[in-house]
Amino acid sequence: MxxxxxxxxxxxxxxxxxxxxxxxxxxxxxxxxxxxxxxxxxxxxxxxxxxxxxxxxxxxxxxxxxxxxxxxxxxxxxxxxxxxxxxxxxxxxxxxxxxxxxxxxxxxxxxxxxxxxxxxxxxxxxxxxxxxxxxxxxxxxxxxxxxxxxxxxxxxxxxxxxxxxxxxxxxxxxxxxxxxxxxxxxxxxxxxxxxxxxxxxxxxxxxxxxxxxxxxxxxxxxxxNHENRNMRQQRLQQVIVHCVSDRGTVLIPAFSIGRTQELLYELEDMIFQCQGKMLAEGLRWRDMVVIVDSPMAAAFTRQYRAMRDLWDAEARERIADNRHPLNFARLHVVDNHAEHQRLINYLRQSADPCIVIAASGMCTGGRMQNYLKALLPDPRTDVVFVGYQAKGTPGRAIQQYGPRQGYVDLDGSRVQINAQVHTLGGYSxxxxxxxxxxxxxxxxxxxxxxxxxxxxxxxxxxxxxxxxxxxxxxxHFVPQLPQHQPGDTVANADLPL
Known part of the structure; x- marks a missing residue:
């Protein structure tokens, strides 16, 4: 046959x-x-x-x-x-x-x-x-x-x-x-x-x-294997509490489609659950500002809201409870490049803590690179990675050399990394x-x-x-197993790997 x-x-x-x-x-x-x-x-x-x-x-x-x-x-x-x-x-x-x-x-x-x-x-x-x-x-x-x-x-x-x-x-x-x-x-x-x-x-x-x-x-x-996914929101909350105590900016590189919307969903829930609590001295959870500085992420977030019929049951229940997981009160969307530049200059000089989500997810371009060039040398800054960083990307370099206070090359410039770097595996x-x-x-x-x-x-x-x-x-990277004749003894067929 x-x-x-x-x-x-x-x-x-x-x-x-x-x-x-x-x-x-x-x-x-x-x-x-x-x-x-x-x-x-x-x-x-x-x-x-x-x-x-x-x-x-x-x-x-x-x-x-x-x-x-x-x-x-x-x-x-x-x-x-x-x-x-x-x-x-x-x-x-x-x-x-x-x-x-x-x-x-x-x-x-x-x-x-x-x-x-x-x-x-x-x-x-x-x-x-x-x-x-x-x-x-x-x-x-x-x-x-x-x-x-x-x-x-x-x-x-x-x-x-x-x-x-x-x-x-x-x-x-x-x-x-x-x-x-x-x-x-x-x-x-x-x-x-x-x-x-x-x-x-x-x-x-x-x-x-x-x-x-x-x-x-x-x-x-x-x-x-990822960290316990049921605990990932708690891990993110702990990192944010730590970051905000530095009175600096929390930078989260995220892809415009998918990761940004998931982060907003969980940040809204965090703020909702902790709204009466203090996040840091002089700052309540309900007053925490979350900034999305990516025109594409903002556009895709609007599309996510428009296609809520594709959400899972839990997300639809939040809508029924009059909550807005992708459009909450302290969410600010940066509309244009001039506002983007003003915000970077402000964050570089001020001590107002905030969370900034921007593309690209691997720091290969987009507005996140401008934040990194301005704020990586500042020890008050915290960078939180929530997704895969491919070999050869600036994100992988920051993950690898940031904990050693090394440097990263961004847009032709060498930038010292004094910021703290965190990786949350449960957010893949x-x-x-x-x-x-x-x-x-x-x-x-x-x-x-x-x-x-x-x-x-x-x-x-x-x-x-x-x-x-x-x-x-x-x-491509999987060697073929050896061919055995009838009667051969194979102790462990996986040994060639």
Missing amino acids: ERTPPSLIHHGAREGVTGSCHQLTFSCGNALLVDIGLFQGDENPPARTSDASNDSVQLIEFDTKPIQAVIITHCHIDHVGRLPWLLSAGFRGPIYCTRATAHLLPMVIEDAMRVGVTQNRGLISAVSRTLTRQLVPVDYDTWVKIDSPDVSIRFRQAGHILGSAYVEVDSPLDNIRGDQADSKQTYRTVFSGDLGCKNSPLLPDPTPLERADMLVLESTYGDK AHADQQELIAFALEAQHLGEVRLVHGDETAQQSLAIKLRSHGVKVSG
Whole structure:
């Protein structure tokens, strides 16, 4: 019996965490592309410059002709950031995503182009219009037939950010005996995208996996388990109390989509629960100012509020109780760049404690870099990391060298780190090792697991755990197990890892 499953090629996130892009090619020659993200940090390839516009680009270094459709799991930049160059390469097929992602994606792409590619408004608008025409919004849990013959896809809740999904791709699988076609079966390839944690604020838990002949599984935290998530708000509260006692600024680098909204949700609850208590001498909890200084974060927060029907039950109950978890009284949104500059100068000179949430989450750009350049040398400042910091990013450098009072290079300037640096692991938006294993093992049928979106240590550690449960595992950093002849004694099949 000859089995002919689709073939899988990775155009990103195979050897690292960023640049997710996976090509699934069927026996007919047609292909799907699942995500097409930007590389970041040390994974970022050398940029090319367009002779026509002097705009920096990340190349599409693969043949796009077989690509019949693109599937987007969610709209974080490391999963969608190369879309403009795919369109520039001539792709005009459908782009499938959830309804919430379709609503948010044009905003993400416009911002990414404006910050990292070009200030040409005409070009940005043209890309946005083209993208919007090609988007095909799809409901969760609904099978949709796509252009490739007999191929269907379904989005399932991933619990990572609003609209995030893992995607199931069902394609025909021919079973052939001799010259006779015996029957057609369905081969299911599942792409995890980014899986969220259980019990995260605002979002439902990931939908359990039913089955997968091939599971393409992220492994960002494949070697780690997060701190107790039920205690994370208490940990954040303790850090804020400590930070405010320094009478300085608490800086929280956070991605505009997902992490910012989760932080606001928990800060509102903290202030609500402690409103009658003192936070520090002369400052009550109810008077604590929380600043969101990111135009994109503010825009996405408004969209989160508009799409509250996608929130989990607890979040909707707060609305019913006349609480406003993403729009509370002491929340201040910085509207323009002039106000941003005035605020930085004020914080540098004053001793008024406040919490500032700004992008980017890995400190690679955005307004957070301006705060860091101004306030990292001040020992009253506290920097709180609540998300993954990729190797080669300023965020990773601050995490690594901040506790030693080292320095970080920001926008061509060397900045001394006198601030205190904190990392709260329980705030990751990615599933940890235990959750990744549980997701894979809850499937009624599981064929091979292909690990992506993780560094070497993460992939190898997760592979060892999965293999201990009898799962077949592959990946760029996952050595193949030796082949044994019948009768050989194998003491521990995981030793090569």
